[in-house]
Amino acid sequence: MSPVEMNLEARFDAYVAEEKKIEPKDWMPDAYRKTLIRQISQHAHSEIVGMLPEGNWISRAPSLKRKAILLAKVQDEAGHGLYLYSAAETLGVTREQMLDDLHTGKAKYSSIFNYPTLTWADMGAVGWLVDGAAIMNQVPLCKCSYGPYARAMVRVCKEESFHQRQGFQVMLNLAQGTPEQKAMAQDALNRWWWPSLMMFGPNDSDSPHSAQSMKWNIKRFSNDELRQRFVDMTVPQAELLGLTIPDSDLRWNEERGHYDFGEIQWEEFYNVIKGNGPCNKERLAARVKAHEDGAWVREAANAYAQKQQAKKTNATTHAA
Amino acid sequence: MTEGQHLQIILRLGDDALVLGQRLSAWCGHGPVLEEDIALSNTALDLIGQARNFYTLAAAREDQGRDEDQLAFFRTDKEFQNHLLLEQPNGHFGDTIVRQFFFSAFALERCAFLSRQLVDAEVAGIAAKAVKELQYHWEHAAQWIVRLGDGTTESHEKVQASIDHLWSYTGEFFNADEVDAAGAEAGLLPNLAVMRKAWNARVEACLAQATLTCPEDGWMQRGGKQGIHSEHLSYMLAEMQVLPRTYPDATW
Numbered sequence: 001m002s003p004v005e006m007n008l009e010a011r012f013d014a015y016v017a018e019e020k021k022i023e024p025k026d027w028m029p030d031a032y033r034k035t036l037i038r039q040i041s042q043h044a045h046s047e048i049v050g051m052l053p054e055g056n057w058i059s060r061a062p063s064l065k066r067k068a069i070l071l072a073k074v075q076d077e078a079g080h081g082l083y084l085y086s087a088a089e090t091l092g093v094t095r096e097q098m099l100d101d102l103h104t105g106k107a108k109y110s111s112i113f114n115y116p117t118l119t120w121a122d123m124g125a126v127g128w129l130v131d132g133a134a135i136m137n138q139v140p141l142c143k144c145s146y147g148p149y150a151r152a153m154v155r156v157c158k159e160e161s162f163h164q165r166q167g168f169q170v171m172l173n174l175a176q177g178t179p180e181q182k183a184m185a186q187d188a189l190n191r192w193w194w195p196s197l198m199m200f201g202p203n204d205s206d207s208p209h210s211a212q213s214m215k216w217n218i219k220r221f222s223n224d225e226l227r228q229r230f231v232d233m234t235v236p237q238a239e240l241l242g243l244t245i246p247d248s249d250l251r252w253n254e255e256r257g258h259y260d261f262g263e264i265q266w267e268e269f270y271n272v273i274k275g276n277g278p279c280n281k282e283r284l285a286a287r288v289k290a291h292e293d294g295a296w297v298r299e300a301a302n303a304y305a306q307k308q309q310a311k312k313t314n315a316t317t318h319a320a
Numbered sequence: 321m322t323e324g325q326h327l328q329i330i331l332r333l334g335d336d337a338l339v340l341g342q343r344l345s346a347w348c349g350h351g352p353v354l355e356e357d358i359a360l361s362n363t364a365l366d367l368i369g370q371a372r373n374f375y376t377l378a379a380a381r382e383d384q385g386r387d388e389d390q391l392a393f394f395r396t397d398k399e400f401q402n403h404l405l406l407e408q409p410n411g412h413f414g415d416t417i418v419r420q421f422f423f424s425a426f427a428l429e430r431c432a433f434l435s436r437q438l439v440d441a442e443v444a445g446i447a448a449k450a451v452k453e454l455q456y457h458w459e460h461a462a463q464w465i466v467r468l469g470d471g472t473t474e475s476h477e478k479v480q481a482s483i484d485h486l487w488s489y490t491g492e493f494f495n496a497d498e499v500d501a502a503g504a505e506a507g508l509l510p511n512l513a514v515m516r517k518a519w520n521a522r523v524e525a526c527l528a529q530a531t532l533t534c535p536e537d538g539w540m541q542r543g544g545k546q547g548i549h550s551e552h553l554s555y556m557l558a559e560m561q562v563l564p565r566t567y568p569d570a571t572w
Binding site (some may be wrong): 078174180289294 | 349364371412414466560567
C-alpha cells in the first residue's frame, strides 16, 4: 500500500468510526467495496430466489383476500431485489454480472429458501419466522456505513415488518381454526424453526467475515446476539399462538435474562449451503429458466430501443 | 333485462377478471426481467381486486348467504362464464402479452361504458376505479406489442404467431348472447357491434406501429359465456380451489 493509500484508508476508517455515510463517489478500500458487493448482491439474490417458495402458493391461496395479500407480498420481494441490485450497481457492478454469478452458482443466496413450502401454513411460518429473522438481521443495516445500502434497507425493513405481521396473522387464523388447521400450523413451525435459527449464520466463533464488517459499520451485532434476540422475541409469540417450539432444551434462564435453546445441527446448515438442501437445484433451475426463457424478450427490448435511438439521431442529423 | 340476467352480467365481469388474474399471477417470480415480475403481478393484483368487487356485489344481490370466496372457490367450470381467451395458458411471454393486449383493449372500452351508464350505480362505481387500472394494463401490453413486433426477427415471428393463434378467441367478445343483448337493451352493457369498431381501431393501430399483421377474421371459438370452456379451465380451477374444497369448514 502506498503512503497516499494508507493516508486515505486512515481517513476512511476515521470517517466511518464517526458514523458518517460513505457515498458512491467517495474513496473506499477495495476490500470494503468487495465486501459490500458480495453482501448486497447476496441479499438481492435472496429476495428474488425467496419469491419462489412463497410464489408456490399464490395459485392455491385459500381465499381471494389471502391470494391478493400473498401476491402483493411476493411482489414486494421483487421490489426489494430491484432496490438492492440498484444499490449494488452504485459500487460498479452490473445487474447482468450479478445475475450471472447467481446462475453459475458463484454467488450465494440465503439458504432458507432451499427448504420446500409444503402446506398453506408455510405461508404463515415463512412470514412469521423467516421474515422475522430477516428483520432482526436487517434493521441494523439501516444504519450501515454505506449510504445507498442503508437507505434501501429503510424501505425494505418497513415492508418486511408488515410481512412479518401478516405471516403471524396467517398463523393465528390457523391456530384458532379447525383441528386440521392447527395441526398444519404446528407442522409448519416444526419444519421452519431450526432453519430460521440458522439464518443468523454460524456461531460467532466460526463466522469468517464478522470482525472486519463490524469495524466498517456494515455489521452491528454478532450472529449469536441477533439469534438470541430472535429466540427471545419469538417464544412468547409461539405461546400466544398455542404452538410448541420443537426444542426440548428451550427454557427461560432467569440468571441470563434470556431463553436457553438447544444446539443447532450445523451439519445440515453446511450441507444446505453446499447445495444439498431439499430444493437447491429446483430454486436455481427456476431462476435460470426464467432468465433463459426471457432472453429473446430482453433482446427485443434492446433492439427496439436501439432502433428508436437511431431514428432520433437520424432526425437530429437531418435537422442540422 | 331480468334480475337473473343482471346478476349474470356482474358475475361474468368477475369471472373475466379472476381467471385472467389467476393466470397472470403465475408469472410472479418467473418473468423475463424483474421489472416485468412486478408489472405482471401488479396487473394480476388489479384484476383480482376487480373480481372481488364484482363478486361481493353479486353475492349481495343474489342474497343467498354466499360471499366472494364461495363464488370463486365453490363453483364448477361450467358455472364460470369468462371469455375463453382468458383461460388460455400463459405460454411464453409473447403469448401472455398478446392475450393481455386483446383483452385489455376490450375490457377498457367495456369498463369505460360501465363507469358512465346510469342503470346500476354500484357497477359504475367499481368500473370507475377499474378503468384507471385497465388503462395502464392496455398501455403496458401495447408497449410490449410494439417492442416485440419491432424488436428482433425472432421476437417479431414469435409474437406474430401468438397473435395468429389467439386471434380466434377474440370473436367471442363481440358475439352477443341473450344476456349481452338484454344488458345492452337496458343500457347496462355497451352495444357489442359498436365496441367491436373501437376495439378494431385500437388493435389495428398498435399492430401497424409494431409492424405486425392483423389476421383475417376466420372461424371464432365460442362457448365461455355459456360455461362451455376449453380443456384448460378445469385444471386451473382444480388448483385454485383445492384448499377451500379440501377443508370446507375452515376459514383462513
